[in-house]
Amino acid sequence: MGRWITEEPLALEPLLQETEDPSCGALVVFYGTVRDHNDGRPVRAMTYEAHVSLAEKVLREIEAEVLERFDVRQCRIQHRVGLLQLGEPSVLIVVRAGHRDAAYAASRYAIDEVKQRAPIWKEEHYADGDSRYLDGVPLTRKDETPA
Amino acid sequence: MRNAPFKSAIRNPVRLKTGPATVISMKVKVTFYGGLKQEVGSKQQIIELPGESATVATLAEVLLARYPALAPRLATVAYAVGDTLVGPEHLLRDGDEAALLPPVSGG
Numbered sequence: 001m002g003r004w005i006t007e008e009p010l011a012l013e014p015l016l017q018e019t020e021d022p023s024c025g026a027l028v029v030f031y032g033t034v035r036d037h038n039d040g041r042p043v044r045a046m047t048y049e050a051h052v053s054l055a056e057k058v059l060r061e062i063e064a065e066v067l068e069r070f071d072v073r074q075c076r077i078q079h080r081v082g083l084l085q086l087g088e089p090s091v092l093i094v095v096r097a098g099h100r101d102a103a104y105a106a107s108r109y110a111i112d113e114v115k116q117r118a119p120i121w122k123e124e125h126y127a128d129g130d131s132r133y134l135d136g137v138p139l140t141r142k143d144e145t146p147a
Numbered sequence: 148m149r150n151a152p153f154k155s156a157i158r159n160p161v162r163l164k165t166g167p168a169t170v171i172s173m174k175v176k177v178t179f180y181g182g183l184k185q186e187v188g189s190k191q192q193i194i195e196l197p198g199e200s201a202t203v204a205t206l207a208e209v210l211l212a213r214y215p216a217l218a219p220r221l222a223t224v225a226y227a228v229g230d231t232l233v234g235p236e237h238l239l240r241d242g243d244e245a246a247l248l249p250p251v252s253g254g
Contacts, residue, residue, distance in 0.1 A: 123181075
């Protein structure tokens with residue numbers, strides 16, 4: 001666990017301080033939170049699991065890509081693991097840019113890439129006591145074309 | 148003269164262990180993520196593989212033989228050694244820590 005993957009509840013304030021930048025006129029914050037239903041079934045909680053060392057590497061890479069591809073000055077991504085209750089944030093993305101267009105686009109890119117590339121899995125716990133790992137996106141290596 | 152081979156064996160006891168009957172093998176710690184641990188029944192297993200090194204493809208074959216329930220899942224599984232994604236041709240060494248990563252669902 002470290003700067004990118006944590007068991008602690010996600011906290012916005014430290015990331016805002018870390019990314020403070022007076023040259024930026026736009027700040028976009030994205031939270032992903034635990035929803036109370038999926039595929040028509042009531043959900044009561046969610047367990048997130050990560051391959052921690054690989055996930056930290058991937059989130060660090062995505063941050064670097066965001067800075068490279070978009071006209072943004074700051075990007076931080078954190079993902080939580082463990083048992084999360086309804087409404088709790090599972091992922092937090094902070095982007096700061098000179099202007100809003102780049103900030104919105106970069107934030108969108110970051111969450112899309114996290115969902116495709118981070119080795120993280122969720123297990124939904126349903127109101128009826130059942131639980132299930134969700135179907136997801138197969139991981140591919142950089143030198144490999146997706147199937 | 149009749150004692151000579153015996154003496155020689157005492158002098159070079161290591162040679163006895165490298166005879167043709169000795170099987171060299173290696174061990175890899177394998178971690179199963181997401182729903183895969185339900186197919187396998189545990190999150191981690193030490194897997195013994197033949198030879199001094201073996202490919203990830205060989206590991207997959209050994210796992211399939213031991214855990215047939217993995218069969219429908221392996222087509223979409225990715226492999227990591229340490230914190231690097233690797234392909235089926237990657238060579239594993241004794242003591243490596245490998246991971247089977249099913250399709251991801253973070254966010």
